[in-house]
Amino acid sequence: MPWLSILIFLPLLGGLLIWLTARGRTAYARWFALVVTGTELLIVLGLWWAAAPAEGGYFYEERAPWIPTVGIQYLLAMDGISLLLVLLTALLAPVAVLASWNAVRHNWPAFAFLLLATQAGIMGVFLALDLVLFYVFWELMLVPMYFLIGLWGHARRLYAAYKFFLFTVTGSLLMLVAILGLYFTHGEQTGVYTFDYFELMHTHLSGTTGMWLMLGFFVAFAVKIPLFPVHSWLPDAHTEAPTAGSILLAGLLLKTGAYGLIRFCLPLFPEASVDFAPFGMALGVIGILYGALLALVQEDMKRLIAYSSISHLGFVVLGIYGWNQEGLSGAVILMLAHGVTTGAMFALVGMLEERSGTRLLNNLGGLLSPLPRLGALLLLFTLSAMGMPGLANFAGEFLVLAGVFQVSAGLAVAGALGIIAGVIYLLWMYQRTMLGELQGERKWVDLDAREMLTLGMLAVAVLWLGLYPAPFLESLQIPLTAIIESSTAVTTGEVDALH
């Protein structure tokens, strides 16, 4: 069975079917969407269970000619890194559906279609290994997300949607130029014109060409992550998006950027990336501190979590450019942890907003006694987000810092400062919402079964990642080793031996 294609096209076609057949029936659209995303999750779990690495650490591969005249293929493959991120995608999609159950008030069928189309695009990004195909999915996930923000978002949704789209699309178009540049450089050297990732890895790139091409890719990924100077779309988009949009944005879209760095920037341009690594790490640290400092002063809970995302993704970038086994595995684990934790936080803020009508910290307080279950779960995810040992983020942050410390102790210390700031703003947020005086008279309803199920799935993931990350680390072993070898080869001057 072409399982990888099914992973992409099941949500796409399922969503289309919902849109075409629902005719305004909300319940039908919701359940149908839940069934599709649930099936998808089951398939991914099955694939995980059955995964047996073939050559080069790839579990599954699908290859078919698409546009042979210009060397474009339909090439999907899944190794340990893609597997984990696909798993995260499959987990967060039903969460997003469940979180929007009552929150989305109009036009559920169209909403379901866009949500599932986004999922399909993200799946494609994590699986495609032909550069043009990758680009197709990379752009494809933007459009439905744009509409999710622009049509179902909050007050300033249009502004946020445009900003999101224009930032990311500029980055990706520059990547397209770099892809074309790599294609022709490779073609001139070998006479084989192809967009195949595995072939392009063996391109000899001179210093400046390699650096420019690498930067073309880097810009696209940096916008998505987002790194410091190009981050300004993120707080707006996260804040204005509907809950499901925020979950997918923070949980998955940001990960596509970091995934791109690991999958494309480092292996395709090892020489340039080694030269660039100190800048990459510096940008990561700037992101950590900048995000944390801005999170300290936010009043809006969604904005606060958005800035904390910038901070956490800074860790991911720091780990990636630390470029050793600990740093890279830490980065991937942290990506998963952040996806789960932040997804849960946004879902919780959505639930809180449905009940209280506000996200502003000033208007909240003392909610722990009327909403004990919500309060308890918020505590769990807050603790995870601040890096409490035994919970998800700790495993990732610890590994990243351990990895970076071997490269530069100073940067590791600076990164650790970000964790301290994280403790401050997260605890403060918790204190101002859950503790203190209850404001106003209102009938509070605690979490119902659906909401408990939504958060329960994520809580399991958080505990699993925190307590027993070994199965995840194991599947990262082979693919990350290959990436690290390319760096060692560069630094020891054995580039030619590698090719």
Next chain:
Amino acid sequence: MHSTDLISLAPFILLSLGGLTLLMLGSWPQRISTRTLTAVALTFLLLCATAALFWELPHEVGGMLVIDAISRLFTLVFALGAAAIVLLSYDYAPTRHELREEYLSLILFATLGMTLLVTSRHLVTAFIGLEILAVPLYALIAWRPTRDGAIEGGVKYAVLAGLAAAFFLYGIALTYASTGTLDLVALGTVTSGERLLPIAVTLILVGTGFKLALVPFHMWVPDIYQAAPAPITALFATVAKAAALVFLVRLLALQLPQIWEALLPLLWGLALISMVVGNLLALRQQNLKRLLAYSSIAHLGYILVALAAGNSLGRDAAIYYALAYVVMNLGAFAVVAALAYPDRDRGNLEEYRGLGRRYPLLGFAMGVCLLALAGLPPTAGFMAKLLAFGAAVEAGHIVLVVIAVISTALAFFYYLRIMMVLYAEGETIRDVTPPAQGTVAVVIIASVLVIGLGIFPEWLLKVP
């Protein structure tokens, strides 16, 4: 004359015959219904397309016409495109009672001109084709002269097209003076370092530039896009431009070795300002037809980026882009025509508010076409840009590509703005009529082609 020649000439004969038949039917003693006239026009257009399928390739007729894969492809495109425009016009409310034999025969003659232009291998044939195309357009733009700006639009187009023709003709004269031949194939082998030739080609380029509305020859475009009835706008914005474009591709594909160097900066400049100015002017535009006019200027700029590369990929990219451009814009204008008020087109973007919800099919098709125009995968618009930018990267024109890419990103803003308006809340309801079947068929076929060409560009790339 051989039988092969006759087969090669069949589409031209059919188109002229069709135009004359329509005129005769119009002056028939009994009144013949518009429906019948439309059916006759469609029949002749489809016959023309069928005849083109029987062409034997490659072939040339008397050193004047070249019958090759590109000619066939675009003859088909023009015949079918013109058929689509006839269908659109038939259902188009504002000209409902004024659609008679003259209108239809003018469309057929314009198609003849386009076909002649793309098949010409001789500059004089090209000029004749250009004029046969231009003259019916003057009349069609000013159709229903009582409308606001109709006469103004027609006259404006006539004057500027006349000017363009003058440049073109002067270019032809200089070409002849410097090389002694007007045959395109012979021109390609000219080796003498004539100084006049670059000037001659530049003048021809300016003449075609007017037709293609490249900046700085673009001033007529927005006014006339707005003034003409939507189906006619579709006619000269899509197929007519593609005809001029294919001629340009043929001219530049010669590579004219000794003048290419001199020509390159000119192409660069035209491409660059067309992209940038087109997109910048479109950004703040509130009128949908004017907006599409500016966007088409930018698209021609991208095509020039491909042509300036001067390699075989660039030529293929330009051909592919021309076709994608026709389909995308035809789809968009078909939706504009379908949504017209009984007396005029919708103008301001606000008049389209919420219509995507009311007419899901039209809204979806418009979405597909706009995303294709913006260049989003998996549509034909993306593939066209990929090939065009690829050609330029191959030629090493990195700066030009980066500018093209940034202006593409800029363009997303206004395409998305249209889509947002279409799906926004709170529509302005006035005269809600369901779109007619013919129009819906055109809209569906166009959007299927936009996606189909984007996913399977292979069968087109194999043509040239």
